[in-house]
Amino acid sequence: MSDPSLLALTLAEARDGLARKSFSARELTVAYNDAVREIEPLNAYITPTPERALEMADAADHRRAKGEALPLDGIPVAVKDVYCTKDVLTTAASHILDGFHPPYESTVTQKLWQSGAVMLGKTNLDEFAMGSSSTTSYYGPVENPWRRPGDNRPLVPGGSSGGSAAAVAAHAALAATGTDTGGSIRQPASYCGIVGLKPTYGRCSRWGVVAFASSLDHPGPMTRTVRDAAIMLRAMSGNDPRDSTSAPVAVPDFEAALTGDIRGLRIGIPQEYRVDGMPAEIEALWQQGIEWLRAAGADPVEIRLPMTKYALPTYYIIAPAEASSNLARYDGVRFGLRVEGNSLDEMYELTRAAGFGAEVRRRVLIGTYVLSAGYYDAYYLKAQRVRTLIARDFAAAFERVDGILTPPAPSAAFAIGAQSEDPIAMYLNDVFTVPCSLAGLPAISVPAGLSLDGLPLGLQIIGRAFDEETVLRIADSLERAAQFRHVPSFVARGGQ
Amino acid sequence: MIEGRTGPWESIIGLEVHAQVVSNAKLFSAAATDFGSEPNTQVSPVDAAFPGMLPVINRFCVEQAVKTGLGLDAEIRLESVFDRKNYFYPDLPPGYQISQYQQPVVGRGRVVLDMPDGTIREIGITRLHLEQDAGKSLHDQHPSLTYVDLNRAGIALMEIVSEPDLRSAEEASVYLRKLRSILRYLGTCDGNMEEGSLRCDCNVSVRRPGEPHGTRCEIKNLNSIRYVMQAIEYEARRQIEILEEGGVIDQQTRLFDSARGITRPMRSKEEAHDYRYFPDPDLLPLVLDPEWVGRVRAELPELPDVKKARFVSGYGLSSDDAAVLVAEQETGLFFEQVAKGRDPKAVANWIMGDLFSALNRLGVGIEQSPVSADHLGSLIDLIADGTISGRLAKDVFVDVVATGADPRAIVETKGLRQVTDSAAIEAVIDTVLAAQADKVAEYRAGRDKLYGFFVGQVMRSTQGKANPALVNELLRRKLSR
Secondary structure (H helix, E strand, O other), X not given: OOOXXXXXXXXXXXXXXXXXXXXOHHHHHHHHHHHHHHOHHHOOEEEEOHHHHHHHHHHHHHHHHOOOOOOOOOOEEEEEOOXXXXXXXXOOOOHHHOOOOOOOOOHHHHHHHHOOOEEEEEEOOOHHHOOOOOOOOOOOOOOOOOOOOOOOOOEOOOOOOHHHHXXXXXXXXXXXXXXXXXXXXXXXXXXXXXXXXXXXXXXXOOOOEOOOOOOOOEEEEEEOOHHHHHHHHHHHOOOOOOOOOOOOOOOOOHHHHOOOOOOOOEEEEEHHHOOOOOOHHHHHHHXXXXXXXXXXXXXXXXXXXXXXXXXXXXXXXHHHHHHHHHHHHOOOOOOOOOOOOOOHHHHHHHHXXXXXXXXXXXXXXXXXXXXXXXXXXXXHHXXXXXXXXXXXXXXXXXXXXXXXXXXXXXXXXXXXXXXXXXXXXXXXXXXXXXXXXXHOOOEEEEEEEEOOOOOEEEEEEEOOOOOHHHHHHHHHHHHHHHOXXXXXXXXXXXXX | OEEOOOOEEEEEEEEEEEEEOOOOEOOOOOOEOOOOOOOOOOOOOOOOOOOOOOOOOOHHHHHHHHHHHHHOOOOEOOXXXXXXXXXXXXXXXXXXEEEOOOOOOEOOEEEEEEOOOOOXXXXXXXXXEEEEOOOEEEOOOOOOOOEEEOOOOOOEEEEEEEOOOEOOHHHHHHHHHHHHHHHHHXXXXXXXXXXXOEEEEEEEEEEOOOOOOOOOEEEEEEOOHHHHHHHHHHHHHHHHHHHHOOOXXXXXXXXXXXXXXXXXXXXXHHHOOOOOOEEOOOOOOEEOOHHHHHHHHHOOOOOHHHHHHHHHHHHOOOHHHHHHHHOOHHHHHHHHHHHOOOOHHHHHHHHHHHHHHHHHHXXXXXXXXXXXXXXXXXXXXXXXXXXXXXXXXXXXXHHXXXXXXOHHHHHHHHOOOOEXXXXXXXXXXXXXXXXXXXXXHHHHOOXXXXXXHHHHHHXXXXXOOEOHHHHHHHHHHHHHO
């Protein structure tokens, strides 16, 4: 019988409890394995790995008993199912990866296990991380643990890291890995009332992470608190010679940056993020955030990011272009699904038609189109140039400010199915997350309040490249001010 | 120039050579590259394009490409970019080949050709870029299935593109030999066409002399110099016939059918791939440090053209002889070992004559020569110091080839030492002339041709050991009496 009170602890609290030997890694893991089962209705996990979790927990307890405890020893975490995990089914939520058991472990998960973390399982997502709702998974949609009070309709958890967000929010993982290409960590974090950190491009290795758009894919942590994000980020970061785009920079102690002191920091408020039709509650929370930071001694200033309006179309050219090429390897020849045909071309066509869902097919087609002869210059090349200009916008802003405060998403969670007919409406969810994705800058979403209909809303802090410390410090301050204590309507309670 | 039915035509040829880089590991993975290994034993998850696998550039392959660029007297581009060339094929696991499209690592260069007629031709190099090789589809292992061997997938290739400066199949062959020679000197490609280390695509068009270039056809994947020549000759003829009939040339990719000696269409323009090139987002631009390039340049070996010039000026060889001796690095090395302190011209003649024909007969290269440089040197010394005649030396050489023994030992054990004792030779001459008194009379009556007969008789009587000059001198004196 597991102890339900364990599930309410934050990662930092659990770490300290383990260190004090208030409970064992096995006790903690048993509670979390139960929680994973309990939240099955949310469809947050594709593949739970309870036996492996227990083995890892026992190993952690063994190390601690010998006085050789590791930084994350015994901390149960969930892994978005785009991280390849050795001998554990890895699907990217796609039919086309049927039965794929990688013979290798991704760098980031390897680092987590080497820090002593315990793997609870692989979490659900939008197929190949393409989406903002976690509804395009071959394994079915993920449900948000939150519901509007008095309304029973299931809501999306956001996406694409919706399974990770739902699991962490529903207390069925202490933390999770996500990946953020255009907002896939921050937007679900905001929708599920948790913290989601997209680090600087190059901070966390992409090696062993199923690629969506190589120049935009950012592995990062999803947690219940800013401190937990700092702890996870430290374990996940580091230069990796196997990823040519990994940055040779040192990994600081991010937790040490959480001083609570943001006095004198200049916080940019970009006018361009006040978009038409933005709900008043989002605007109001943003204003509230400005006031919290001002009250904490920071100095909010208006800034201009004039290229912002081009970010979304730019993203929706570059990301599909890279995806169309990255996904060419799913051809039925070497692994995953194969549908036999009468010729090679027919085998390709049948396999890819059956293996990819509608959204993936749409993006592969868009990407193929924008890279085609005669269109390359007008679309892809121009998008790359605009991308450079967007990065310059941020560089200019960061000459004046230390961080930028924006909403992470233009709305709270919406009902499952509400936007699936209109891909453009779905893409608009990324409007606030995409610009700094294109620039590769670190950004975090912190839960800051509730919408009028009782759903969580976040605030986003964007920072300078490789200055996650300042981002975390400001986020920590926001978190202290916001005092977000709400819990979703559906949380694991350890069988109570 | 090719004479057609309606007048002369000129063929315009450019070559794209794919040279496999000498390297223990692949261009973007650590998998091994040994030729002839069991299928799919030299494959990493990167080569097989498993999900999440990423390429990491092999710096040694970059160094090899830079070396080659320097050897082609070409511009080394300090920043270059790897692009993806997208197409589906089972032997191309990622669905794209990593190549360099718009920004190759090496820019313009040149290759100087010594044509057999003694003229010099300079052929422009357009570019050299690094790219991955594909795997191999095996269609002959099963009646209905195709098997795939990924051992070759991801191996580094240098694509070396020439300007359309070549004008005949012969020039193309001289160019390929010269290029191969440079690559072997540099140790950047073993040049082994049978194993596919060097493959060639030929772009061929024809025109009336002085007119603009015609439409070209590309003949893919030729793996011997002979096929390159046959393909070019056939293709030029084919195009001339079409044009002389009033037709037009379709721009095509063609294959050479070596059994029939013809080219035939592979795919037409309509079926041409759209490769959707774009910079590979998994790789950063390749940036080279100019000081590093300088160090690579400083460590280059002496290349054929420079060596040839040195052989002409330093050893007094003719340009033709020097060109032959420098074509292979080992030949030049062998020559210099033998020539040390000896007559270079004599050494060159021995190497290019008797040694080359012996090696040809045995089917081995000079590095496996049964006659070592020391032994050839001894043999030449034996002639120079008069121990044996040049005539006998040929026989001794044959013995050295057969036995690998020291020529001095052969001369001693067989008693081949030349007779230079004029009294002994005189005695032999006297005996011969006495035995052939009637021929002597005929000679003295004016049949000069008999002179050779007497020389032959004297040499035979001495088993070839008589010093030919002495024989001549003494014989003439005796016959003139």
